[in-house]
Amino acid sequence: MHGQHHYRLTLQWTGNKGTGTSHYRAYERSHTIIADNKVEILGSSDPAFRGDPTKHNPEELLVAALSSCHMLSYLHLCAVAGVVVTAYVDQASGTMVETADGGGHFTEVTLNPVVTVAEPAMMEKANALHGKASEVCFIANSVNFPVHHRPTCKIEDQ
Secondary structure (H helix, E strand, O other): OOOOOOOOOEEEEOOEOOOOOOOOOOEOOOEEEEOOOOOOEEEOOOHHHOOOOOOEOHHHHHHHHHHHHHHHHHHHHHHHHOOOEEEEEEOOEEEEEEOOOOOEEEEEEEEOEEEEEOOHHHHHHHHHHHHHHHHHOOOHHHOOOOEEEOOEEEEOOO
């Protein structure tokens, strides 16, 4: 399964309150992310930048992309290695800093996956596979900041 993969979506700004961007406070940062045959994602900017706190912001979506890519890579590696994962949850976090020129960038993201495996004999391999998952994660390989991993492994029914 080698080759190029292309991804398309439509982003539509929905924040024109009647006068467009006539002033910094005259418009909403609301937008909708639309991809064929999928649920629409309602987005805005971070509340620190006049965004709607009830909608997803690009920074959260970047952290979510890293978290979900790591999980999907990890689950694949576990299945191939015979490690039976029965639950996975990640409380991921990221840090972005603003720069003097009005821009900003992420300095790090930390993934904190809690993985439940079926048997005690699987724990060592389950822990080791996080490193390999990090190496093959498409999104982690596309960012220019460190993605840290602080995994926890537990045994089902314990």
